[in-house]
Amino acid sequence: MPAKIIDGNKIAKSILENIKNKVKNMKEKPGLALVLVGNNPASEVYVNFKEKDSKEAGFYCERYNLSEETSEIDLLKLIGDLNQKESLHGILVQLPLPSHIDEKLIINSILPHKDVDGFTPLSLGNLICENMILAPATARAVIYLVESTGVRIEGKNAVVLGRSNIVGKPTAMMLLERNATVTICHSKTKYLAGYTKKADILVVAVGKQNLIRKDMVKEGAVVIDVGINRVNGKLVGDVDFENVKEVAGYITPVPGGVGPMTRAMLMDNTLKAMGLSKKI
Ligand code: GUN
Numbered sequence: 249m250p251a252k253i254i255d256g257n258k259i260a261k262s263i264l265e266n267i268k269n270k271v272k273n274m275k276e277k278p279g280l281a282l283v284l285v286g287n288n289p290a291s292e293v294y295v296n297f298k299e300k301d302s303k304e305a306g307f308y309c310e311r312y313n314l315s316e317e318t319s320e321i322d323l324l325k326l327i328g329d330l331n332q333k334e335s336l337h338g339i340l341v342q343l344p345l346p347s348h349i350d351e352k353l354i355i356n357s358i359l360p361h362k363d364v365d366g367f368t369p370l371s372l373g374n375l376i377c378e379n380m381i382l383a384p385a386t387a388r389a390v391i392y393l394v395e396s397t398g399v400r401i402e403g404k405n406a407v408v409l410g411r412s413n414i415v416g417k418p419t420a421m422m423l424l425e426r427n428a429t430v431t432i433c434h435s436k437t438k439y440l441a442g443y444t445k446k447a448d449i450l451v452v453a454v455g456k457q458n459l460i461r462k463d464m465v466k467e468g469a470v471v472i473d474v475g476i477n478r479v480n481g482k483l484v485g486d487v488d489f490e491n492v493k494e495v496a497g498y499i500t501p502v503p504g505g506v507g508p509m510t511r512a513m514l515m516d517n518t519l520k521a522m523g524l525s526k527k528i
Contacts, residue, residue: 251471251496254393260508264305267515271306278522279308279336280364285323285349286316290478291342298340301511307518308335320349324357331359337525338364338518343414361524364517367414375421381524382517387418389509390451390472391426397498399449399470402427407443409433409460409486410453415474419451440464452486460487468497474506 271277280302284295295311302309312326323341330339339362345351355363360370366384374381394401406428410416416432424430433443435454441464444450452460453474465471475486485502493499500506 251493251499254500256505256509260512263512277308280338282311283341285314337522384418385513386510388513404448406449407447408451415453462491471496471499
């Protein structure tokens with residue numbers, strides 16, 4: 249039987265609708281700052297979506313489009329100002345940044361309770377200590393999508409492909425926290441299929457089209473495709489969707505899977521960040 253398609257668009261829409269209804273009744277609105285540096289076309293599209301979502305949710309949104317030549321010190325100054333603004337509860341600096349800017353330094357300058365991306369070392373450390381404040385939106389999206397299937401995570405073999413700080417590592421930590429047995433594979437992993445074939449839950453976040461073929465997937469597995477690759481103007485994931493769906497139990501499409509859910513989780517993190525601001 250072919251896999252059930254996990255409809256990220258539909259789930260994200262209902263989360264956003266919930267957030268919108270909550271915000272409607274709030275006197276003070278959640279505030280989100282979106283910072284885009286340079287002219288990366290993909291980044292511009294992502295920030296446009298985030299701005300649209302936050303406006304639709306009824307948030308207060310400030311967007312900063314900075315030139316490619318912006319200096320590190322000017323960007324640090326801007327973040328310092330945004331950190332101080334009471335009307336802003338979340339700050340998102342779209343990555344990647346131009347190569348003359350130290351990304352880690354910039355991310356580190358965001359106050360942890362405004363770190364709606366969950367990218368600061370403190371946020372990631374809290375995740376490991378199971379003391380979650382704001383977890384990375386993509387990792388939250390992956391967990392939400394797996395849980396939406398009704399498949400229990402506890403006791404399952406979960407394999408995460410990719411070890412980035414923003415997706416692979418936090419996703420693995422969140423699966424571990426839910427008592428999965430977790431394996432992280434990466435570019436130096438030998439005989440990838442040996443791991444992926446054993447995965448009840450397979451999360452693929454590498455950025456390589458058709459990396460996961462049908463013969464690499466366990467029958468009935470939950471397959472979450474985080475990859476986004478542009479091929480001849482079309483978006484495709486890391487999984488050979490058409491063939492893998494013949495063996496998987498559940499699978500996310502690209503587009504329409506993890507992407508919209510990540511944005512919904514970002515809005516949810518902003519709402520959470522507003523709650524945190526009241527506690528400090
Ligand atoms: N670039 C790619 N994904 C992301 C994300 O989730 N957040 C930010 N800030 N930049 C990104």
